[in-house]
Amino acid sequence: MTAVEPWSEARTRQIVAGHTHLEGPLMPILHAVQEAFGMVPEAAVPVIAEELNLSRAEVHGVVSFYHDFRREPAGKHVLKLCRAEACQAMGCESLVKRAEDRLGVDCGHTSADGRVTLEPVYCLGLCATAPSAMIDGRIVGRLDAVKLDKILKEAGA
């Protein structure tokens, strides 16, 4: 994963300033903040709100609405397993169970050692080469137990 910076108010204001020329800049700003800090920290909300002349509630509402925005840091690696219909038809649920057992957490959580965050995703658009996964942004098709074990091993789980 790309290294994340520690939270900084000045850096947040800089990110916002780099986007204010856009129409409707909040979503691009939140993506950029998350890219910088690995999450959208609680402390960033009032700063962004002030810069954009929005209420804190409005910014918080947007952050909390979208699945992509994290309010807690993710594990060192993020493994997303597709659980939508096309992958279901190819047995993704048994792979989810396998990953959950290996990591000792339910899907949607981070392993106790902080190494891997396991998340569901509803469709990566790789539906004819199902089941599909994404590990740290890299996509994997035709996932099976062997490939999954290799991914988990490489992630140190």
Added chain:
Amino acid sequence: MTTRIFVPRDAAAVACGADEVAKAIAVAANKAKVDVAIVRNGSRGMLWLEPLVEIEDKGERFAFGPVTPADAEKLVASLAAGQSAAKIKNPLAHGRTEEIGFFKRQTRLTFARCGLTDPVSLEDYKAHGGYAGLAKALKMKPAAIVDEVAKSGLRGRGGAGFPTGIKWKTVHDTPMGQQKYIVCNADEGDSGTFADRMIMEGDPFVLIEGMTIAGIAVGATKGYIYLRSEYPHAGIALNEAIAAARKASYLGPKIAGSKFAFDIEVRKGAGAYVCGEETSLLESLEGKRGIVRAKPPLPAHKGLFGQPTVINNVLSLAAVPFILAEGAKAYADYGMGRSRGTMPIQLAGNIKHGGLFETAFGITLGVLVDDIGGGTTTGRPVKAVQVGGPLGAYFPRGYFDTPFDYEAFAARDGLIGHAGVVVFDDTVDMAKQARFAFDFCAIESCGKCTPCRIGAVRGRETMDKVIAGTSRDANLAVVEDLCNTMKFGSLCALGGFTPYPVMSALAHFPEDFGRKRKLPAAAE
């Protein structure tokens, strides 16, 4: 002489190792001193063969797949030994790409160039008929462009099937001199669909050209592509193509030297399925929660930032260059009934030959699944097919005679949606699929309207009771009642269409719900 070798950059190919294959070819060719040029093309759509490597031989392309890096080295060794692509004996050889049955049987209008060209080469695009539609459009009055699209019979390919020409006319007829927008809905969230992704990765210029023509037709100067965050490869291809188009003045203040200005920006979604609903998408683009808007006002009157907005699916816009270049009639000559033209159908899930199959409307579901798709990949019998994404109905084998047509599917309480076909074998438990439909709706509901927000959660709970065998009949009555409320009381298709998978599963596979199958005579 340089031999051109094509290795797709399409995400499905990459997910199956295309990048490693391309690298292996480059390394092996360098070592063996074989003169090759690797082109990272789009996918030909035969996804069971990905990574599908094509080697050019006297202007013809020969297919090999699915290729691993080790196979790639062998192919290079064959070339090094002086064999031409046509003569290479290899178990992965499939002969001429365009002679493969799955490919040959298609009618590729929208996907004509996908897989053929270098997706981000403007030169290649133009050499294969690109921007011919824009050239025609620039010689026409805007109203005539709108009329041409209307006459083609093109209907919204996102799922709703609303006539594209009517949307455009509504925006065209709003007063000039105000900001208008073209918004492309690239939030392709339906499971089993990937046509938008493939065209954006495999021929992004066709979308750019379609949006540009739309802008000229309705008087819009700015376009947005709202792209889901799950599609990073599409984002890269689009931005490369947009930069190339800008450089050549196909985007910017004077489109191809004309008086028209138009530019495009790609915006990334953030993992909310409901943002594929057009008004929710507009809210998201404005930087708000993706909450569905009540209609009216229509987006055509008050859309993005309250301005007149054309909002169309990727495939609708990508169909426009052909319609302009070849004429409305050439497009409308394909199809059946009120479904005109071609549909890029996506065969997915448990299917032997999965991929993209563009064809005229009217082909039957059975031909698609059994004949073209070759049945299941597990080799077990097909039990159910879900058409149209998570909000589409499950059809049993008995419905395989249904022709691919908006009205024919609606007549059987189904929908073609974005034309994703997900195949399940006989191990699927349809009660679980019904539960999942509610579960998905509960996860993705925007929360604005009560039937969807609460109905989905209650539906999931009730299905849990049904699956556990608790008061089955009484609880199934609750499920049916909830579906009725959601179908008629929800604000948008998320809550309104969740009943389709639930009720179709219950109607066609009652045994999975612990109900006896009604005798055919007792059926309605």
